[in-house]
Amino acid sequence: MRSGRSTVILAVVLVALAATAAGLVVRDRYVGHRTVSALFTTAIGIYPGDEVRVAGVKVGTVAAVDPQGTRSELTLDVDRAVRLPEDVKAVIVAQNLVAARYVQLTPAYETSGPTLPDGAVIPLERTAVPVEWDDVKTQLMRLATELGPKAGTSDTSVARFINSTADALDGNGVKLRQALAQLSGVGRILASGNGSLVDVLRNLATFVAALRDSGTQIVQFENRFAALTSVLDGSRSDLDSALTTLSSAIDDVRRFIAGSRDQTAEQIQRLSNVTQTISDHRIDLENVLHVAPNAFSNGYNIYNPDTGSPIGAFIFNNFSNPAEFICGAIGGVENTTAPETAKLCAQYLGPALRLLNFNYLPIPINPYLAKSPSPSNLVYSDPALAPGGAGAPPGPPDDPPAVSAYTGAGDVTPPPDSGLPVYHRGVRICPPTRPPHCFPGHPSPPCRTCRRRGRSRRRDPHQ
Structure with a gap:
């Protein structure tokens, strides 16, 4: 019983502490x-x-x-x-x-x-x-001291100000009243347009802020403007003469325009007629501009610089494909049987007409063909290719094949009179007829017999 009572008391204490902590947290955060x-x-x-x-x-x-x-x-x-x-x-x-x-x-x-x-x-x-x-009182005392009389003077600054104001306003009461009335009118205008005034002041503040932020640019502009003014000041005489010359030129231009006004109007009228004519023949002008480049190109291409005259060749374009020419002409007739007739023409006459096609005149000589270009007009990509040129440099000589079709690797005797060397145990032996392999200057190495014969000739040059 005592243990159960202690547990209940401990639970109550823990609940009370938790509630107190929660209350403190809620109070600290929200209250x-x-x-x-x-x-x-x-x-x-x-x-x-x-x-x-x-x-x-x-x-x-x-x-x-x-x-x-x-x-x-x-x-x-x-x-x-x-x-x-x-x-x-x-x-x-x-x-x-x-x-x-x-x-x-x-x-x-x-x-x-x-x-x-x-x-x-x-x-x-x-x-x-x-x-x-205390600060206000100190400033008031300072103001009173500054405005008050000083030692050695008969009057004060305030007295002099009052006397000067009285002298200035003496006899000007009407003007002062008018000035006050006008100032009152200005005040009423400003009061009625207070919104506009606020906008003006706001825009002025924006302008002043922009000037403040652009201080560096303003200083640079002032420096450059000062340099410009110094240059103009140094070139004052030249500038004066230029302006004088310009003034005289303007006078001449004015007199020219005044004297040629009628002629200018006439020329402008004629120019208007020309432009109107061009506008009326716009289609013709477009056709000319479309055809002229090809015409000039064709005229340039048919000119032969060797003869100094145009050249050409007769070509019958329609006979390059007679079947298409004849059968197409039949099919182009406007009647109901034309398409079928064209098909029958291509079917029955097509094989025969294809044998008659030709581009140039069917004669062995075409008298209308021009001569070949002059050798002086030929330009070779490589000068060595021109007639009489050195030609391409010779390449290195080819090595003899390591394996022959007749002797293989050297273990088979070649057929007689073949002119091929004979190998014995890996050493080549010259045949009796001395083929070209044994002559000096041949790219293949000499055989053993040729070397022996060469040595014997060197020993006895009188043989």
Whole structure:
């Protein structure tokens, strides 16, 4: 019983711990606060516990103020349910001189976009502090000192300004009233067209930004323009003479145009007639342009430079295929039996007509054929091929076959009077008739008998 009671107590304790941990996690993630740090140049009048607002609504408090030399770090506890944009800014707002200050986070989060994570730091570039009254008082004292009287002077700058203004406005009240009325009209125009004015200012800002981003190009343009102006300044006399000459030329052209206006109109009218004629004969001109290249090419091809006159040959094109010519002519007649007649012609007369085909005149000599080209007009790809040329260089001599059709590998005696050498134990023996193999200068090596005979002749040259 005691063991069962201990188990129940342990289970209850574990369930309580799990519920507590789950509650802490839920509170920390969904109900707790998010910690954000912000860096300010000063943190005058701001204390732990002051409010943190977004669009005027409290969303948290200042948890701590930590001075860090030339800056101060504020730790802000913001409700986790409030989303902040990633580029949020922090501003210390002073409602008046005596009221408590608060930290304003701006801008508010829109419907989409990245959010500021927990533990993020807002840098000095995105924070601002109010102007302190001491600074305002110091600047007012400085202004009063600058405008006040100084030692050794009878009047002050303010007095001189008032006197100068009175002298300038003396007797100019009507003009001043008119100027104010006109200025009021300008103000009404600007007020009625505030949208256009905003667009103008926005476009002007874009233009200024473009000029700022194009500083390098503007400097280069100014340098090149300065170089151009220096060149023009150095060539002032030449430029002046060129402009003077151009002026006189323009006068001459003007006089020429004025004197030839009628002639120019007449020539233009004639040109219009020519173009109209060309347009009317456009088809004929197209035919000429289509046929002229072939005509010129044919005229060039029939010219013989050897005789200086055109040449040609008579060819009967229709007799190159008489069967097609005759049977096709029969089939071309416009009647109902023409196709069948053409087929019968090709069937019965075709074999005989095919034997009559010829291209040139059926005589052994064609008197219309031109002579062969002159040798002076022939160009050989290789000069050695021309008549009287050296010809191709001789190649290396062919080696004798290692195996003969008569003797094989040298173990068979060749037939008599064959003129072939006889081999004995691998050594060639010359036949009695001394074939060409044994003569000097032959590419095949001499036999043993020829070598012996040569040695005997060298021993006894008188034999």
